[in-house]
Amino acid sequence: MKIPRRAKTRPARRRRSPAKPTPERARRILDRLEEAHPDARCALEHGNAFELAVATILSAQCTDERVNMVTPGLFARFPDAAALAAAPPAEVEEIIRSTGFFRAKTKSIVGFARGLLERHGGLVPRDFAAMVKLPGIGRKTANVVLGHAYGMNEGIAVDTHVLRVTNRLGLAEGDDPVKVEAQLMKLVPRARWTRTTDLVIFHGRRVCDARRPACGRCTLFDLCRWPSKQAWANGDKKPPRRAKGKGTR
Numbered sequence: 001m002k003i004p005r006r007a008k009t010r011p012a013r014r015r016r017s018p019a020k021p022t023p024e025r026a027r028r029i030l031d032r033l034e035e036a037h038p039d040a041r042c043a044l045e046h047g048n049a050f051e052l053a054v055a056t057i058l059s060a061q062c063t064d065e066r067v068n069m070v071t072p073g074l075f076a077r078f079p080d081a082a083a084l085a086a087a088p089p090a091e092v093e094e095i096i097r098s099t100g101f102f103r104a105k106t107k108s109i110v111g112f113a114r115g116l117l118e119r120h121g122g123l124v125p126r127d128f129a130a131m132v133k134l135p136g137i138g139r140k141t142a143n144v145v146l147g148h149a150y151g152m153n154e155g156i157a158v159d160t161h162v163l164r165v166t167n168r169l170g171l172a173e174g175d176d177p178v179k180v181e182a183q184l185m186k187l188v189p190r191a192r193w194t195r196t197t198d199l200v201i202f203h204g205r206r207v208c209d210a211r212r213p214a215c216g217r218c219t220l221f222d223l224c225r226w227p228s229k230q231a232w233a234n235g236d237k238k239p240p241r242r243a244k245g246k247g248t249r
């Protein structure tokens with residue numbers, strides 16, 4: 001009896017999981033961003049650490065350009081922590097009104113100034129733990145101030161641009177800034193932490209826009225892991241729908 005030959009069956013193809021982010025890929029991305037945006041810098045105008053902290057608090061839900069319009073008047077009237085701590089809230093509110101959420105922001109910056117005066121003699125401490133204990137100061141603001149005013153690499157400030165761009169690139173995953181910061185800090189050498197924020201923010205503003213990313217002219221196209229990048233590069237009218245929680249913001 002002829003025994004039928006068993007049909008050769010191919011082993012089921014395993015779906016490849018997206019490549020894990022590596023320090024090497026992060027390095028290549030940052031090197032290219034350095035080339036593309038050599039002028040990347042903190043866009044908030046400031047003369048010292050106190051001014052930068054106040055400007056950073058005011059920049060929440062507001063453009064840096066708008067903050068830069070308001071701060072010269074604010075610092076002319078209240079030039080240091082002592083002056084701002086004693087400021088009449090109504091007057092501060094009026095000056096910063098155009099930055100939005102002006103009542104809450106007034107509380108934050110006056111509270112910050114009072115905290116500085118009471119705990120640090122009016123000077124911004126060069127210490128991350130002490131910074132984040134001050135009213136109005138979170139991890140992002142502390143990182144921005146320590147990084148740009150004092151040249152200290154204590155962390156990577158994660159704002160909406162950093163969240164979006166690093167998720168798309170596949171360097172980080174999720175929309176929790178603290179978790180994303182921790183993921184990035186594992187990939188990027190400490191000496192580049194502050195610079196990472198500036199470069200990624202500039203790339204987010206100039207190229208990797210939230211609504212209309214210019215993937216077709218992006219220097220990171222081959223290194224980017226965003227599934228929709230090809231559609232955007234092709235100039236498709238209707239790019240793929242957002243995949244929830246996958247860094248498409």
Ligand code: SF4
Nearest residue numbers: 208213215218221224
């Ligand atoms: S290829 Fe597109 S999604 Fe990826 S970083 Fe560049 S602009 Fe952003």
